[in-house]
Amino acid sequence: MANPQFHLSGKKDRCVWCGQPLGPPFITVDFKEGTKNAPTREVKVCNETCKTDLIETEKKFEGKAPVFIGALIWLLLSSTLSLILFSKHYNMLYLGIAGVLIMGTTAYFLPFVTPQTVQMMGYKKGFRLGRIAGIILIVVGILAGVLVYVTAPA
Numbered sequence: 001m002a003n004p005q006f007h008l009s010g011k012k013d014r015c016v017w018c019g020q021p022l023g024p025p026f027i028t029v030d031f032k033e034g035t036k037n038a039p040t041r042e043v044k045v046c047n048e049t050c051k052t053d054l055i056e057t058e059k060k061f062e063g064k065a066p067v068f069i070g071a072l073i074w075l076l077l078s079s080t081l082s083l084i085l086f087s088k089h090y091n092m093l094y095l096g097i098a099g100v101l102i103m104g105t106t107a108y109f110l111p112f113v114t115p116q117t118v119q120m121m122g123y124k125k126g127f128r129l130g131r132i133a134g135i136i137l138i139v140v141g142i143l144a145g146v147l148v149y150v151t152a153p154a
């Protein structure tokens, strides 16, 4: 049985890696995302370069989704805890900030984005966006850390 296909959104067929409209020639690849239960799908890319980039990049993320999910859960837990407890223990704010920094670092190295994001812009730009989001989180975390440090009650 043929694999199900995966297309980017839009009227014109686009390369799933770089997001550019596909002209002939293009190539079809059987592609599986790096997450455990992802199905193998038939995708179209511009050429061998896009194919290699797509497969090599995804290989780096293979099996690492639990790390990303772990960081996300830790972020939710630590920020909730620090928001509940900081009125009594001001230092608890650092817990939430640590969660933000861990999430930012994780997102930088493992820029998992939603399937909707990929469908909109392709894998390449999707990963870039995830990476930028990671950097923003790191910057916000550092600024928040400085702010908390400066405003800490003596």
Ligand SMILES: [Zn+2]
Pocket (backbone or CB within 6 Å): 015, 016, 017, 018, 019, 020, 045, 046, 047, 050
């Ligand atoms: Zn391409």
